[in-house]
Amino acid sequence: MTEPEIIAALRLQNIPNIGNVTAKKLIAHCGSPTAVFEDKMHHLLKIDGIGKVTLKGLQDTIYLEEAQEEFEFLSKQNITISYFMDEDYPARLKHCLDGPIILFQRGNIDLKGQKLISVVGTRNVTNYGVSFCHRFIEELAPLNPVIVSGFAYGVDIAVQKAAMDHGLQTIACMAHGLDQIYPKVHAKYQTKIERNGGFMTEFWSTSQPNRENFLKRNRIIAGISEATIVIESAEKGGSLVTADLAHGYHREVFAVPGRATDKWSKGCNDLIKYQKAHILTSAAELVYLLGWEIEAEKQEKAVQKQLFVELDETEQSIYKYLQINGKQLLDTVALECNLPIFKVSSTLLNMEMKGVIRPLPGKLFEAV
Structure with a gap:
């Protein structure tokens, strides 16, 4: 341009x-x-x-x-300008009618052919929320997704730190210009994020982190990814706004359930209760519902590295069933192996990581 x-x-x-x-x-x-x-x-x-x-x-x-x-x-400045009709403009955001006509980016952002998910949640994250962030990202890491969030206190920074710990690209969507960092206490993560990912905004250098800017910023978080995950949220909050925006963009929405009495899980529980979001208890459920697959090359390497891989009792049961019966749906595996779906879902992901099974189109699985 x-x-x-x-x-x-x-x-x-x-x-x-x-x-x-x-x-x-x-x-x-x-x-x-x-x-x-x-x-x-x-x-x-x-x-x-x-x-x-x-x-x-x-x-x-x-x-x-x-x-x-x-x-x-x-x-x-070292800032890239992306026009909404340019090739480097986020592909999914192009399909959002209210997407910014101009985006500003700083760092080493590479979105071509990448799997993108947005993760949001309360600023008052609990130990449960932080623990889930780390476990979720650890389980997803082999698929090398890009993790998008808002760089705020709480869930945002927890999930972005987890992404950096596992060498994943992470994008911080900001509610102000790229001439500053907000909150200032998170400036210590700036260099690390820019090395593998970066910062993105539609706001000019004269813009301040005002409340209305955060609400506008949320539509970028929702629109840039194929799915939005809410890890913890109170009954009201910006995370629920982001989830509603994602739903309006026809993207998948996931929510992590919590106890009925937990204030910071009320929003997530309501999303699930009113069928506005899929329940999310492990990365395997996300992988299954989005139809993600590990590349054939990675599968082959996994098999070569683990010719004598050890399987636990549940894994052996599922592997034997798939060997005998060939390609099967997750629900069928759960029914025939007499196991709950959430258990089969997480077990299949573990087996996929070990290279002993592989996912197929149509949400089928088969033994390698």
Whole structure:
């Protein structure tokens, strides 16, 4: 994208009353961001849903001057600018009508062909929540997913630290410009995140971490991934907003259950109770419902490394059943082996890691 087009896109992003949906309408009608400012006003007013109030600031030069200043700032920093029609713009976010027309990224973010999941939760995370974060990421690590979160206190930083501990790429979606880190206490993780992942925002360098920005930021967290996981949440909170946004984007939503009396599990329990989220007790359930598979090469290496792998009693029972009966659904395995589904789900993932079974299209499993 050329410098004039980037500045024009920034200018559009900056004008009051022109949100991302309207900006995309204007660009689609005119052909490019610069063309929007070159077109006649009476032509633009013919666009469905566009009125004089919406276009009031279109010719105000103050927004051009501010866009030029922001572009100069970004050019001097190690910040990547992603236009919503560029190849490096997050693929799933392109399908969100209200996705930002411009995103700013810092670090080493690589999303091509990657599995992305967003993990959110309360800032008042309990020991149960932290423990689940670490166990969940440890179980998922062999599949090398990208972990997206909001870099906030509580669940966000717990899951992003777990991702870094396991060498996974993690993306912190921020509610302010990339000229600062919020909360400041998390600045100590900045370098490590930027080495394998990075920071992402739609906000300019002049933006502050105001409450309304966090709510806007949540739609990026929900829209960028194929699934959103809520680990702990009270009855109300930003995590539930993110879950609702993900549901609206037709993404899968998962929630970790807790005791009925736990304040910080009420939101998750309600998501499950009202069928707004799948119950999540292990990574295996996520892998199964998303249809993720370990690449054939990894499977072959696992088999080569573990020719004489040891299986526990449950694993032996499942392996023997699959050997005799061939490809089977998880539910069928659970029924025939007389085991609960959650037990079979986690056991199959462990066996997959050991290289003795493999998942197939249609959510089938077979012995290797």
